[in-house]
Amino acid sequence: MDGLMMDQPLLLSGLLWRTERLFHDKKIITRVGQGQYHSYSYADYAKRVRRLASALVDFGVKPGDRVGTIAWNHYRHFETYFGVPGIGAVLHTINMRLFPEQQAYLINHAQDSVLMIDADQVSAVERLVEIGIPSVRAFVVMGEGPLPETSLEPVYSYDELVDSGTEDFQFPTFDENTASAMCYTSATTGDPKGVVYSHRAMVLQAMCLAMHDKLNMSESQVWLEVAPMFHCNGWNIPHTALLQGATLVLPGVHPTDGDYVEMVQDLGVTGMNGAVTIGTMMRDFVRASDRKWDLSSLKTMWLGGQAPSRAIMEWWERTFGTHVVQGYGMTECTPQICFNSTKSTLADQDPEAVYALRQTGGQPIPLMKIKVIGEDGTELPWDGTSVGDFWVQSPFTASEYYNDERTKESMVDGWFRTGDVGAINEHGYVIIKDRSKDLIKSGGEWISSIDLENALMAHPKVREATVVSVPHEKWLERPLACVVPSDDSITEDELRDYLLTSFAKWWIPDSFLFVSQVPKTSVGKYNKKEIRAIFADGGVSRVRERLA
Known part of the structure; x- marks a missing residue:
């Protein structure tokens, strides 16, 4: 016996339908300069999204076509989140921090037909054309003012494209399993792997995040989206904020740790999400600043990519009452x-x-x-x-x-x-x-690099730390710790004795390298692959030299 329910597909356009009626007066705010912000309502956003969708149809973008973006977190980029999939096309958000050869690989593998890019990415995309991206038939530049001089062709202005559309465009209905977006893995090993999301998957994920009590994504939130919108669709937070009518704050082009701190204070941000390194950099900025910052509005800080240390959790809670999740x-x-x-x-x-x-x-x-x-x-x-x-x-x-x-x-x-x-x-x-690739098997026994990292970053004189496996003649593998100190008085013996209170002696790294920075991937994770490659090129001394 079949259930007698309406057969209505779960489509991203359905989220927009709700938001533009219930939360039409709520805001999307983008930083456009120090202390300067662009702000418009969800009602205005919906009109521009419809114009974009209409213009893309007239532009010749068909269902199933891939539309790539290389852009920062701002309102124009967010418009593509609903305008592109709304017509049955597929939004491919491209990691702007990858090497040109990697970006070209993604574009060619996805077979993008149109690229929407920020103005500051034009020269980088010109390089991609030199490498070869034959599937791309048009370039659309997002930003203020006239189009920059470029060898890209044909090239169009994003705002002019949007203005050419009609705001009463009606989104079509199609199967909820239709592809809505594409993201590629961050390629810690081998070429990136493409993941194709359906409308159904993205709607369900947004609903699941919206109902989670500790994230508390509600209409009353003022949420700062720090995680790059090219990384897993900004962790699906933009969709969830729109669904719930939360005020969405986007950090704009080339944001710094100081910009994040300033936005929290200026706009009364209540929640934010970003890599663990973001929480660390914001803390260090506040500590070093000669200005007194009031970040007491920030109740929730979601840090991801790797586990935040207890030290960072305690500092934010003790200093501003911010709960780190x-x-x-x-x-x-x-x-x-x-x-x-x-x-x-x-x-x-x-x-x-x-x-x-x-x-x-x-x-x-x-x-x-x-x-x-x-x-x-x-x-x-x-x-x-x-x-x-x-x-x-x-x-x-x-x-x-x-x-x-x-x-x-x-x-x-x-x-x-x-x-x-x-x-x-x-x-x-x-x-x-x-x-699995980061576990250390020393003398036939497993050592967790994550457990060692968490312990090291709880030390009051440690700012950042990562632990990698390196070859060893006798034990096959041994842990190597790379540590960014917050106090130059720290010593290897001090760290060794500190770890011995929690771990067996054979877990303790053979070497502790004090470095100025830990290499990070394009999405802010510690880049253990790079450290292992440097070690293979010249051992501990080479790692010390490269990371000094």
């Missing part, structure tokens, strides 16, 4: 797998136990299933100690990579093998031990 996600899951909050039945534990929970990846979000698979292929119990590979399954998890043979390595019997290793406790909290 984290989750666990990846491009293939649209992107969230888990989100962290402390269950009410566990909140009255001693502070050490509560912090231990807060430093896990959290519990699976609604509609997400997860299991731990041991080396022998059997499913392991949720006891907090049985360590294996995480496999996940949900309506917003990729079933395959786009045009990529590597699908068979990751998708097995309807489950996605994440490549992450860890355990799940009896309350469903996911304890991430490491990426």
Whole structure:
């Protein structure tokens, strides 16, 4: 017997329908200069999105065509989030921090037909044309003023394109499994892998994030989207903010840590999301500033990419009353797998136990299933100690990579093998031990680089730290720690003795390198692949020389 419900597809245009009626007076704010902001309402946003959609149809963009963007977080880029998929085309947000050869690979693999780019990216895209991006038939430049001089052709003004459309355009209805957007993995190993999101997946993910009590994405929020909009669709926060009618703040072109701090104070920001390094840089900016900053409006700071240290959690809470939260996600899951909050039945534990929970990846979000698979292929119990590979399954998890043979390595019997290793406790909290490629096997025993990193970053004289596996003649692999000190008086022996209070002697890194910076990937994660490559080129001395 079939249910007797209306067969209405879950489409992104449905989110916009709700927002422009219920939250038409709420704002989207973009930083356009120091202390300067562009602001318009969701009603005005919806009109421009409809104009964009209409103009793209007239421009010859057809359902299924890929439209690439190389742009910062600003209102024009956000308009493409709904204007492009609204007509059945596919929005491909391209990581602007990749090398030109990598960007060209993404564009050619996706077969983008149109590129929408920020004005400051024009020269970089000219380089892409030299490398070869034959599928691209037009370039659209976003920004103020006249078009810059360029060898790109044909080239159009984004605002003129939008102005040519009609604001009473009606979005078509189509199957909810139609592709809406594409993102590529950040390529820590091999070429990036393409993930194609459906309208259904993105709507469901936004609804799941909206209902999470600790994120509290509600109409009353003023939310600062720091995570790049090219990275997993800004963690789907822009869609969720729009769905809930939250004031959305976008940091604009070339933002700095000081700009983020200034926006929080100027606009009364209540929540924000970004890489762990963002929370660290904002803290360091406030500490070093001779100005007194009032960031007390900031109640929630979602830090991702890797687990935030307890030290950063405690500083923000102690200084401004800001609750630092984290989750666990990846491009293939649209992107969230888990989100962290402390269950009410566990909140009255001693502070050490509560912090231990807060430093896990959290519990699976609604509609997400997860299991731990041991080396022998059997499913392991949720006891907090049985360590294996995480496999996940949900309506917003990729079933395959786009045009990529590597699908068979990751998708097995309807489950996605994440490549992450860890355990799940009896309350469903996911304890991430490491990426499988970052685990250190020394003398036949496993060492978690993440556990060592978290411990190091809790030291009061450590600003940043990462731990990588390097070859060893006797033990095959040993940990190497790269540490950015916050106090130059720190010593290797001090760190070694500090770690010995929590770890067995054989876990302790053989070397602690004090460096000026830790290499990071294009999305702000510690780039262990680069450190291992430098070590392979010349050992510890070469790493010290390159990172000094």
